[in-house]
Amino acid sequence: MTDRLSQQFAFLQEADRLKGVLRAGRLCDGSRFENSAEHSWHLSLYAMVLADHAPADVDMPRALKMLILHDLVEIDTGDVPIHSQNGTAHASAAQQAAEARAADRIFGLLPADQATEFRCIWEEFEANATPTAIFAKSLDRVQPVLQNLANGGGSWKDYDVTLEQIDRRVGAKIARGLPQVWPWLRAQVAAFFP
Amino acid sequence: MTDRLSQQFAFLQEADRLKGVLRAGRLCDGSRFENSAEHSWHLSLYAMVLADHAPADVDMPRALKMLILHDLVEIDTGDVPIHSQNGTAHASAAQQAAEARAADRIFGLLPADQATEFRCIWEEFEANATPTAIFAKSLDRVQPVLQNLANGGGSWKDYDVTLEQIDRRVGAKIARGLPQVWPWLRAQVAAFFP
Numbered sequence: 001m002t003d004r005l006s007q008q009f010a011f012l013q014e015a016d017r018l019k020g021v022l023r024a025g026r027l028c029d030g031s032r033f034e035n036s037a038e039h040s041w042h043l044s045l046y047a048m049v050l051a052d053h054a055p056a057d058v059d060m061p062r063a064l065k066m067l068i069l070h071d072l073v074e075i076d077t078g079d080v081p082i083h084s085q086n087g088t089a090h091a092s093a094a095q096q097a098a099e100a101r102a103a104d105r106i107f108g109l110l111p112a113d114q115a116t117e118f119r120c121i122w123e124e125f126e127a128n129a130t131p132t133a134i135f136a137k138s139l140d141r142v143q144p145v146l147q148n149l150a151n152g153g154g155s156w157k158d159y160d161v162t163l164e165q166i167d168r169r170v171g172a173k174i175a176r177g178l179p180q181v182w183p184w185l186r187a188q189v190a191a192f193f194p
Numbered sequence: 195m196t197d198r199l200s201q202q203f204a205f206l207q208e209a210d211r212l213k214g215v216l217r218a219g220r221l222c223d224g225s226r227f228e229n230s231a232e233h234s235w236h237l238s239l240y241a242m243v244l245a246d247h248a249p250a251d252v253d254m255p256r257a258l259k260m261l262i263l264h265d266l267v268e269i270d271t272g273d274v275p276i277h278s279q280n281g282t283a284h285a286s287a288a289q290q291a292a293e294a295r296a297a298d299r300i301f302g303l304l305p306a307d308q309a310t311e312f313r314c315i316w317e318e319f320e321a322n323a324t325p326t327a328i329f330a331k332s333l334d335r336v337q338p339v340l341q342n343l344a345n346g347g348g349s350w351k352d353y354d355v356t357l358e359q360i361d362r363r364v365g366a367k368i369a370r371g372l373p374q375v376w377p378w379l380r381a382q383v384a385a386f387f388p
Contacts, residue, residue, distance in 0.1 A: 002378060005247075005375065005378045008243045008244060009340060011243060012236075012239065012240060012243055012337075012340060013222050013340060013344055015236065015239055016221055016222040016223070016236065016341070016344070017222075017223070018232075018235075019221055019228070019232045019236075020221070020223070020225070027210055027213055027214070028207050028210040028211075029210070029211070029214070031214070034213070035232065037231075037232040037235045037236065038212075038213045038229065038231040038232040038235065040235045041212075041231045041232065041234045041235035041238070041262065042206075042209065042210065042213075042231065044235070044238060044258075044262045045206065045209055045262055045263075046206060048259060048262065048263075048312075049202045049205060049206055049304070049308065050202060052308075053199075060255070061254070061255035061258070064238075064255070064258050064259070064262075065242060065258070068235065068238045068239055068242065068258075069239075069242075110243070114243065114246075118242075143206075146203060146206060146207060147210070150207055150210070181199065184196060184199045185203075
């Protein structure tokens with residue numbers, strides 16, 4: 001019991017470092033870059049709010065867990081901005097290997113049963129194949145769009161992004177997980193790129 | 195449908211401001227004060243990790259929702275540090291009224307059905323009477339203890355806090371929601387106050 005608590009608190013203390021991982025997007029007021037911990041919180045809130053637009057086969061409690069965990073590996077690897085990836089919007093093999101090593105180390109701080117459970121949820125998110133993961137991934141694409149719209153262009157300006165690139169790198173994923181939401185959001189984005 | 199999405203995204207954009215609300219506690223590495231959005235994320239992770247120490251009647255999916263929502267009113271009221279409250283560790287009537295007005299405004303941005311649902315979850319947290327709320331409140335007390343232990347005293351030093359005050363303001367709440375965890379944590383705290 002004491003050992004178990006020691007492991008759990010060691011993991012929770014290590015997780016604190018996610019607050020120091022900066023993303024490419026700025027807050028809605030444009031004042032500073034967002035960190036991955038507050039981003040994860042915001043996505044969880046997105047899941048709660050947009051739940052009524054999700055397909056019926058999404059497991060909502062599991063989606064919340066997934067979004068809370070999904071960026072923890074960035075403590076070791078940092079955030080890789082979507083629009084910096086030469087337009088592929090896919091992680092390289094080297095990046096995937098680095099994230100797997102990070103997952104080994106970080107989830108490995110937990111008691112074995114929880115390490116397995118959390119790793120499994122994270123791998124489901126990464127594989128992006130179940131309805132729950134597809135929903136969670138789509139939220140991970142929606143939130144930066146709203147931020148960029150709010151703060152005057154944000155990472156779109158920084159990376160010289162075009163509407164066509166947003167459709168391909170972002171819109172396709174959102175349309176897959178939140179098919180009712182993308183047409184509405186796409187209209188706002190299109191108005192931003194006259 | 196379009197109106198509903200407009201309301202939901204207006205709420206989600208307003209929620210972004212929680213990232214600018216600073217708390218009295220510092221990150222585990224002591225580098226800066228924590229904001230209430232990343233704090234809410236961390237508490238959600240605490241809930242997932244410490245779930246196996248929670249009483250059986252805690253509704254864990256609802257606890258996660260509760261922790262994601264619990265500090266949103268601080269967008270209007272700011273955070274009131276526990277150790278600044280003249281030792282009472284209870285919110286004043288004026289503070290409670292201000293938080294109720296904030297809840298009216300912020301949850302009121304949502305479609306009516308979600309405004310009611312979210313407000314209800316937040317009020318359950320504040321009332322601290324159900325097993326789920328008691329568990330969530332105890333996590334809200336545990337996390338700053340771990341931070342202060344990690345960063346060399348943090349808000350305990352800032353507010354000249356004694357071990358007896360921690361027992362009364364913090365320990366009693368933790369013991370109520372996580373009775374197995376407090377003795378372990380209390381031993382670490384006592385070692386910090388020789």
